Amino acid sequence: MTADAPDAPDTPGTLDFGKLFAARLHAARVRPYLASALFALHTVESRRVPTMAVDRHWRCYVSPVFVDRTPVEELAGVWVHEVSHLLRDHHGRSDRVARQRGLTGPGERLRMNIAADCEINDDVFGEGLIGPEGAVDPASLGLPEGELMEDYLRQFRLGPHTQGLAWLDCGSGADGLEREWDLGPDGAHGLSAHEQDAVRFRVAQGITGRPGDAPKGWQRWAEEAFQPPQPWRELLGAAVRSAASGAGAGEDYTYGRPSRRSAGVPGTVLPSLRRRPPHVSVVIDTSGSVSDTELGSALIEVAAITRAVGGRRDLITVLSCDAAARIVHPLCRAEGIPLVGGGGTDLRTGFAKALRARPRPDVIVVLTDGQTPWPGTRPPCRTVVGLFPRQESAASWDEDDPDYVPDSPPAWARVVVIGSAPTAR
Known part of the structure; x- marks a missing residue:
C-alpha cells in the first residue's frame, strides 16, 4: 500500500510518474495527516480519464496529458482532492442518496460529483496547497460554506450556471457510478473494505x-x-435488557422452594433465590428544553422498552418530570400517557419519586436532553439514560442562568444517544 509500480514504462509520451509522485510527496508534506491515505492509492495510467479520478477500490486513474500541463503544486492539490472523496465515502453516500431520492442517470451523478466537490473544496486549499484551476467550491455556485454533499444536492440544479462543469469527472469514487476505465472489484491493487477502514482510522x-x-x-x-x-434504538433496547437481567435485578428470596443448602443445616429451612420479572420505571423529561418531537419520540421509546422486557406492560411505569415529578402512570398504551411539564429541569425529583414506588423498580430509564442536575449518589438500581443530543451552541442553555453548564450523565448510568445517525463527513 506504500509503493506504486507503474503500469507502463516511463518512456516519452507516457505518464510522467516522477512529476506525479513529486506532487504526491508535496501533498503529504503540507497535509501530513493525509499521508497514509495518499500513499495507499495505487496509480493507474489512463488516457480515457479527463484529469485524475478515483474508483471505490482506492485506485487513482491519471491522464498523462493532464500531468504534463499541470504544475506540481496544483497536482498536489488534485491528489488531496481525490483522496478526500474516498476518505469521506462519497461513493457510498451517493449510492444511498440515489436510492432514497430516486436519483438516476449520469446527470444526477454529475450533480453528486459537484456537491461532493463543494463539501471538500470549501476548506481544503491554502496553507501550502494550491487549488487546481477550475476547482468547484460553494462560493462559485452561490452556496454557503461548511455543509455536506447531501445538503448541497438540495440547493442547486444543473443549468446555465453549471454548463462549464460538464467536464468534471472525479470517477466512481466520487459519485458511485462505475466508469468504463474502472478495473472493478476483481482488478489488481484494489483495497479491501477492511484495508480502507484501516486507512481512514489512521x-x-x-x-x-x-x-x-x-x-x-x-x-x-x-x-x-x-x-x-x-443503531441507537437497538442499543437502547440492549441496554435495558442488560440492566434488567443483571445480577440483583428482579431477584428475591422465597421459602416456597427451599435452598439446596438447607440439607447442610438440619432443622433449618433456608430460602432460595428466585428470579422474578424486573420492574422498569421510565422517567421522561418534559421540561421546556425538550421539543414536542422529542416527547413523541420518547413515547415511541417507551414501546421499545416494553418489548425489551418481554412485552409485559404491567411491569412498566411512566413518570413525566420537569422541575417537579408528576403522577406515576402504569403503562397501558403509550399514546395514553399525559406528558405534563414545560418548566425547568431537575430530574432528581423524578429519581426520588420513582424509587418511592412499590414495588421499587429494578431499572430506571431516563429519557432527557441532559439539561438537568443528576443525583449525587448512585440509585439502588440500574440506570439507563436515553439522551436527546444537543448542539454545542445549546450545551450551556438554561432558562434562568445563561452561564449554566449541565453536568454529563453520571458514570454509573448506561448512556445511549437518541437521534438520527449523523452523515459522515
Whole structure:
C-alpha cells in the first residue's frame, strides 16, 4: 500500500510518474495527516480519464496529458482532492442518496460529483496547497460554506450556471457510478473494505492527535470516524435488557422452594433465590428544553422498552418530570400517557419519586436532553439514560442562568444517544 509500480514504462509520451509522485510527496508534506491515505492509492495510467479520478477500490486513474500541463503544486492539490472523496465515502453516500431520492442517470451523478466537490473544496486549499484551476467550491455556485454533499444536492440544479462543469469527472469514487476505465472489484491493487477502514482510522488518528493542524471540516470528520453512528434504538433496547437481567435485578428470596443448602443445616429451612420479572420505571423529561418531537419520540421509546422486557406492560411505569415529578402512570398504551411539564429541569425529583414506588423498580430509564442536575449518589438500581443530543451552541442553555453548564450523565448510568445517525463527513 506504500509503493506504486507503474503500469507502463516511463518512456516519452507516457505518464510522467516522477512529476506525479513529486506532487504526491508535496501533498503529504503540507497535509501530513493525509499521508497514509495518499500513499495507499495505487496509480493507474489512463488516457480515457479527463484529469485524475478515483474508483471505490482506492485506485487513482491519471491522464498523462493532464500531468504534463499541470504544475506540481496544483497536482498536489488534485491528489488531496481525490483522496478526500474516498476518505469521506462519497461513493457510498451517493449510492444511498440515489436510492432514497430516486436519483438516476449520469446527470444526477454529475450533480453528486459537484456537491461532493463543494463539501471538500470549501476548506481544503491554502496553507501550502494550491487549488487546481477550475476547482468547484460553494462560493462559485452561490452556496454557503461548511455543509455536506447531501445538503448541497438540495440547493442547486444543473443549468446555465453549471454548463462549464460538464467536464468534471472525479470517477466512481466520487459519485458511485462505475466508469468504463474502472478495473472493478476483481482488478489488481484494489483495497479491501477492511484495508480502507484501516486507512481512514489512521488518518482520523493523525487529525485528532494534532487537531490544530486540520480544518474544521476534517476535524468533524475525524471525530465521527472514531465514533461512528450507531443503531441507537437497538442499543437502547440492549441496554435495558442488560440492566434488567443483571445480577440483583428482579431477584428475591422465597421459602416456597427451599435452598439446596438447607440439607447442610438440619432443622433449618433456608430460602432460595428466585428470579422474578424486573420492574422498569421510565422517567421522561418534559421540561421546556425538550421539543414536542422529542416527547413523541420518547413515547415511541417507551414501546421499545416494553418489548425489551418481554412485552409485559404491567411491569412498566411512566413518570413525566420537569422541575417537579408528576403522577406515576402504569403503562397501558403509550399514546395514553399525559406528558405534563414545560418548566425547568431537575430530574432528581423524578429519581426520588420513582424509587418511592412499590414495588421499587429494578431499572430506571431516563429519557432527557441532559439539561438537568443528576443525583449525587448512585440509585439502588440500574440506570439507563436515553439522551436527546444537543448542539454545542445549546450545551450551556438554561432558562434562568445563561452561564449554566449541565453536568454529563453520571458514570454509573448506561448512556445511549437518541437521534438520527449523523452523515459522515
